[in-house]
Amino acid sequence: MSPAQASSGETYMPAIAQALGVSVQEITFARIIRKSVDARGRSIKINMSFQVYLDEEPASNLENEYQYQPVENKPEIVVVGAGPAGLFAALRLIELGYKPVVIERGKPVHERKSDIDLLESNHILNRESNYCFGEGGAGTFSDGKLYTRSKKRGDISRILEILYIHGADESILYEAHPHIGSDKLPGVITNIRKTIQGAGGVMSFNTRVTDLKLVDGRIDYLVTDKNEKIRGNAYIFATGHSARDVYFMMQSKGILLEAKPFAMGVRVEHPQGLIDQIQYHGHKDRHLPAAAYNVVEQVNGRGVYSFCMCPGGQIVPSATNESEIVVNGMSLSERNSPFANSGIVVQVMPEDYRNYQNLEGLAGLRLQELFEEKAYRQVQNGQRAPAQRLTDFVSNRNSQNLPVNSYLPGTVMSPMHEWMPDFIKRNLQEGFKKFDTKMRGFLTRDAVIVGVESRTSSPVRIPRDPESGSHTRISNLFTAGEGAGYSGGIVSSAVDGENMAASCARFAAGS
Ligand SMILES: Cc1cc2nc3c(=O)[nH]c(=O)nc-3n(C[C@H](O)[C@H](O)[C@H](O)COP(=O)(O)OP(=O)(O)OC[C@H]3O[C@@H](n4cnc5c(N)ncnc54)[C@H](O)[C@@H]3O)c2cc1C
Structure with a gap:
């Protein structure tokens, strides 16, 4: 189709009807499945695929496919970091029947925006609330590109669908190169927080994990900058690759890290x-x-x-x-x-x-x-x-x-x-x-x-046992996302967060 024809239902519906040999009135619903720009030739084309319903309405409703049942009284798993990896780990833990306790050094996303405005206008850098740190993590005030080189389409679709049911535009489900944009991402992140809290999960802001206590090859508890001790059945560190203090803290504890x-x-x-x-x-x-x-x-x-x-x-x-x-x-x-x-x-x-x-x-x-x-x-x-x-x-x-x-x-x-x-x-x-x-x-x-x-991807990997997913030497330490060195970008970090939540849940069930 031409770009003009692809631009609205009014202009592409006649093309669908013609291709199917039906009238536009016979089409009860048409959903875009895929949309991409083909700029290889002299004239630019838009390739689109549709799922078309004749005489019936689509049955499924995505909202019903993702259920977040109450977990207030379920076993607790501590998630450090509320970036894509941490948030998607928390959502998955709820689906699996665990209570996530999310600890985030930065501020809730809308308060974080004020610090970013100050940074741009007055050069005042808040070390705990900036483009990298705070609710939503590094990808919040970004282009919000959602494409990844990872090929596990099923996992990626889950992430896109969860973002969609939390307020992202429907186009992310079919665009070849989906993106959300900095103006829309904070609303999506806020809705994800509401889902986590609504199910009984905990989100603690302005709280930095500064230390951990190891006993017999396991984490006994975490320590925060407020001198609190935090205990859980297992621990997911999803702290991103800008949290250099976390790497130094882990190295000082003898936790193996690899360049x-x-x-x-x-x-x-x-x-x-x-x-x-x-x-x-x-x-x-x-x-x-x-x-x-x-x-x-x-x-x-x-x-x-x-x-x-x-x-x-x-x-x-x-x-x-x-x-x-x-x-x-x-x-x-x-x-x-x-x-x-x-x-x-x-x-x-x-x-x-x-x-x-x-x-x-x-x-x-x-x-x-x-x-x-x-x-x-x-x-x-x-x-x-x-x-x-x-x-x-x-x-x-x-x-x-x-x-x-x-x-x-x-x-x-x-x-x-x-x-x-x-x-x-x-x-x-x-x-x-x-x-x-x-x-x-x-x-x-x-x-x-x-x-x-300089911060394209992590210069550090925190090694994992390929079977259990936990750190090779610390059985209840799970690391997720970009800081772990196993992902790069919003979607692959979210997928990794989900996978680590599943590994962690398996561990917690057996421990
Ligand atoms: C400006 C910008 C634009 C980007 N644009 C895109 C894009 O368009 N598309 C894309 O795919 N990727 C983009 N990225 C990269 C993407 O944001 C990251 O790959 C992704 O956010 C990594 O997710 P993560 O959850 O692993 O880590 P992060 O997003 O880094 O999240 C880690 C979280 O942990 C918290 N934390 C760290 N240390 C501690 C601690 N000690 N205690 C408690 N909390 C802690 C941090 O505050 C942060 O919220 C962009 C990054 C930036 C900075």
Whole structure:
């Protein structure tokens, strides 16, 4: 179908009726099953599949498929962290008949929004309430992209359906590249909290887990920053990969952690109109969404690739400490800002952090931390971030000025080619040149790079026993989501949270 024809029921219903050889009046209900943009050819097409009902109404109602029965008096399982992994673990525990006790260092999502506003306007970074920490976790004020490379479709559908019944738009159930948007996510997260609390689960905010007591290879209790002791039948740590204090605390307790591959680089921002021009071959019309892209190249034996591309979005400050700069991207549901940003990152290899081998499992994390601190030292002005015109960076040239960009705390001209680790600089430079051969016009003076994009995935893995799912050496410790090093992104972290809840429930049933 043409983008115009696909844009509303009024225009696509006649096409369905014609394909089925019936009249529009005979169709009682048509549900979109799949929708994707095909921009490969000169004329842009929208591919759509439908489930069509003739003379009957659809029977099933998704709300009835997910039941959260009361669990007030059921065995308690402690979930640390209310990001996608923690929240979906909590929901699954309720389904399995356990009472989740969720402990979150940050604030409830709407209070968290005020801290984010302060961060963007006044550079006041609240270490416990920011783009990474607080109810909903790191993905809350984001583009809310819900696609994942994971192939377990059944699990993914569950996550999308649960988000939908908690208020996300129906389109996430059929779009090939679903996303929710920063303006809609807080409402969805609030509804998930209400489901958890409504079933008798506990959500404690402004409470940070600072320590744990190990006895005979098991956690006896957790300790919070309020000096409370928290006990449960088992413990799920879903603390994300920005919670460095959790990794250090675990390492100090002798809990085995492993360094794992990750990637670092910069965020690049173009005018959205230019990306539309490239991706839609000059045929963007008002019925087409802001164009996205996905680029990947091998450079000197390393992957260089786009990460978390945000069409019509904004670059945001994602640090969790005042003396570091970390950027990421977000967008609203309409994806209607004039900018297109994406992380462009280089694979990090073990040889890159060999100088920090004494830190064992945290060696990669140390490299990541140093990169972020270095970015901060270039500017040393709150959360203002170093930036350079893309063409200047690739040519090892200082910028004389910067294009207007979306990063609200402000960007400052910086010779990023001079201070970046050599392996990141050289591979990014080559990568950008290669991207331009695939997307002509990508390498342009109108694009800006902003540093640094360092938290793409976790540099640490907390190893799991493949059978039980628990830590290899601590039987009642389960780790879920991105911080565990087994997922990346909202959906795969949510799936991992659900899986760990199931493992934990099996453990609790047998313990
Ligand atoms: C700005 C931004 C945009 C993003 N955009 C997207 C996107 O569009 N699509 C996508 O798939 N992914 C996106 N991501 C990545 C995505 O958010 C993460 O992959 C995902 O949130 C990981 O989920 P998680 O539950 O494992 O961890 P997190 O979301 O990091 O959640 C961990 C939670 O644990 C809490 N916590 C940490 N330590 C403690 C402690 N000691 N005690 C108590 N609580 C603690 C934290 O406050 C946090 O709420 C984005 C990330 C950012 C920062």
